[in-house]
Amino acid sequence: DSGVTQTPKHLITATGQRVTLRCSPRSGDLSVYWYQQSLDQGLQFLIQYYNGEERAKGNILERFSAQQFPDLHSELNLSSLELGDSALYFCASSVGPGGGDEKLFFGSGTQLSVL
């Protein structure tokens, strides 16, 4: 058990809808990262938050947004969903703001299916 909790584990929805994925980092970790894993794109970095502030941005679509709350949990909001958004979404956490070799702890992921 990595200590990173993601909910829900599975989510099935329809095109055009909006969903929210939730992540609770390990106790004491200040950074939260979101990754998308799909068969065609592999594992893609979406965004990182550190202590409530956006720290780094990757291949995140404009239809997607995220935030980190004062209690350090994070939510990833996906809107106007398309079939291609179906993927496994991982959250990870780390202690600090990131320094190149900092260890990340991953949650078990949320499997999103857009029908």
Next chain:
Amino acid sequence: GNSVTQMEGPVTLSEEAFLTINCTYTATGYPSLFWYVQYPGEGLQLLLKATKADDKGSNKGFEATYRKETTSFHLEKGSVQVSDSAVYFCALSDRAAGNKLTFGGGTRVLVKP
């Protein structure tokens, strides 16, 4: 930009066989290199890492050496077990880009008894 290329799977082996998974990278700076493992139904776990050239990372019988001259970080294990069946991801982290990990496509390994 940064990229990681690793051999496609699946790799199917018998128990106690030798495992090698090739990984090469492209980076503008001096990245740290990692191997992560994903067991069925779970998230990724850090397996080992190396932060500078010629460093060797090792864990659970797995080893990988950071080769700057060949931009490679191949994963090896001398005698695999059924419990090593998983997907293995090579990744790099460029210090200039914070802790944004760039992953390879993953290699599925299946070890048969």
